[in-house]
Each structure stands twice: as structure tokens, then as C-alpha cells.
Amino acid sequence: xxxxxxxxxxxxxxxxxxxxxxxxxxxxxxxxxxxxxxxxxxxxxxxxxxxxxxxxxxxxxxxxxxxxxxxxxxxxxxxxxxxxxxxxxxxxxxxxxxxxxxxxxxxxxxxxxxxxxxxxxxxxxxxxxxxxxxxxxxxxxxxxxxxxxxxxxxxxxxxxxxxxxxxxxxxxxxxxxxxxxxxxxxxxxxxxxxxxxxxxxxxxxxxxxxxxxxxxxxxxxxxxxxxxxxxxxxxxxxxxxxxxxxxxxxxxxxxxxxxxxxxxxxxxxxxxxxxxxxx
Numbered sequence: 001x002x003x004x005x006x007x008x009x010x011x012x013x014x015x016x017x018x019x020x021x022x023x024x025x026x027x028x029x030x031x032x033x034x035x036x037x038x039x040x041x042x043x044x045x046x047x048x049x050x051x052x053x054x055x056x057x058x059x060x061x062x063x064x065x066x067x068x069x070x071x072x073x074x075x076x077x078x079x080x081x082x083x084x085x086x087x088x089x090x091x092x093x094x095x096x097x098x099x100x101x102x103x104x105x106x107x108x109x110x111x112x113x114x115x116x117x118x119x120x121x122x123x124x125x126x127x128x129x130x131x132x133x134x135x136x137x138x139x140x141x142x143x144x145x146x147x148x149x150x151x152x153x154x155x156x157x158x159x160x161x162x163x164x165x166x167x168x169x170x171x172x173x174x175x176x177x178x179x180x181x182x183x184x185x186x187x188x189x190x191x192x193x194x195x196x197x198x199x200x201x202x203x204x205x206x207x208x209x210x211x212x213x214x215x216x217x218x219x220x221x222x223x224x225x226x227x228x229x230x231x232x233x234x235x236x237x238x239x240x241x242x243x244x245x246x247x248x249x250x251x252x253x254x255x256x257x258x259x260x261x262x263x264x265x266x267x268x269x270x271x272x273x274x275x276x277x278x279x
Contacts, residue, residue: 023190031062032089034128035079044112048188058162063155071152084142085126089134139164213239228255246275
């Protein structure tokens, strides 16, 4: 086990654990949350402890954690307790710097929309405004707030039910599917790192929803023990519904050529090349 740094969370400081978890559990989507307090003052802040958890009903959850350094709570959490509504806006690459700026700990009376140079857009069903520059916004009512602890670093799960969703028309392809290249969202990594879902960073892995792959354990030994084919290569082959008939080769050149075909998702061609008579 010398290849691993093994840590008991109870034996290191919260700040250290916080950094390690954020660095490892990544990338994380960003909830750019707009809220209002009981007096109507607007707050806008990004949170990377966020995801979707249900579509019927449509539920999003984000977590404004208690600050690690001084155990204080954030204005967003205080606001949703006073006015249980929130708009969760997605952060595209075009506004990532502005979203980062909005994370500054401004006084409660400061409107982060103005500080970040973003545009308030009136919502249809909730009081908090939407971010006009965001490609997608979800108007939500807050169903529940679940406190996970009372010390610094403890999360507060804000369970949000989507009442209205807004998608900019420009992010769709010709089939009406959201095109990730057009969406161009960013995600948080650890420390100061971000990740952009765009360009060659986006790739396709076909879903095995309608079939059962044979599994890596059923691959011929010459294929399974290849020094050329990676785990991902084997995973693609093992996602086939049945094993082709024939004698397989362990020829290095054949495996190198098959690897190139697999990189192009030409699975059937790779299988044919791995059969001895075809090389």
C-alpha cells in the first residue's frame, strides 16, 4: 500500500481535509445561486457542492457550507431560511471570472450582480432574479434545508424543487438536444483550478442501456492480458454483446492497430483485426 497516502479524517485538520476532498472530488458543477432576504435585498454567490438528484419531481441540491476558518454562515443560507426561494444559474466560460468575483464576501447590503457586472432578469415564479448572461437558469422553491453539522466546514443541504427552467435557444443542436460545445459550462476543481467542458475535453462513451456487455472477464486471455490495450480499450471491447468467433492474436502490431481503431470507436473493425486470420 506504499502507493497510497491513507488518511483518517478524524486525525487531520478540517482545512486540510477540505482541500484534499475538493481536489479529489472534481470536477464539480457550479450552482450560481441568487436569493433575496426578507427585505428584498439580492445576493448572488457560486457553490460547487451542487448537483441534480431527481427529475420527478425535479430536484436540485446545493450546499452553502459553514466557513471552515471561523464557523460563520453565508448570506445565501440565511436568505433561503428567510425567503425559501432560489434561482440556480449555470456558469458558462463567458462569465466564469464574474462568477468568481461574486464569491467575494461583500457586506450583506451589497448586490453581487452589480459588483460582478451581471444583469438581473426578473423571474416568473420566484422573487430572486435570474442571471441574464447564464445559459440555463432554474427557478426553485426550497423544500428543505438539512444541516449536516454545527462546526466549521459542515454542509447545509438546500433541497430545491424546480418551478420553471429557462434554456437559451442558442445552446440546442438541430435535434433539440443541448449541445455541450454551445453550453460551454465550467466546473470547479481544487484550489484555484477550474475545468471547461468544451472542445476536445468532451468525448462520447455509448451508454449500455439496451444490452449487456460480455464483460472484461469474458475476453480471450490474449486480449485481456495485452501489454498494449488499456483498461479503457478492454472496456470498449467488453461492452460488446457477444464475442466474435475465431482465434485471437497476441501480435503486438495487431494490438497497436486495434488500439487506434478503438480510439476512433470502431469496435467491430478492432475485433476483426484482433482475429488471427485477419492480420
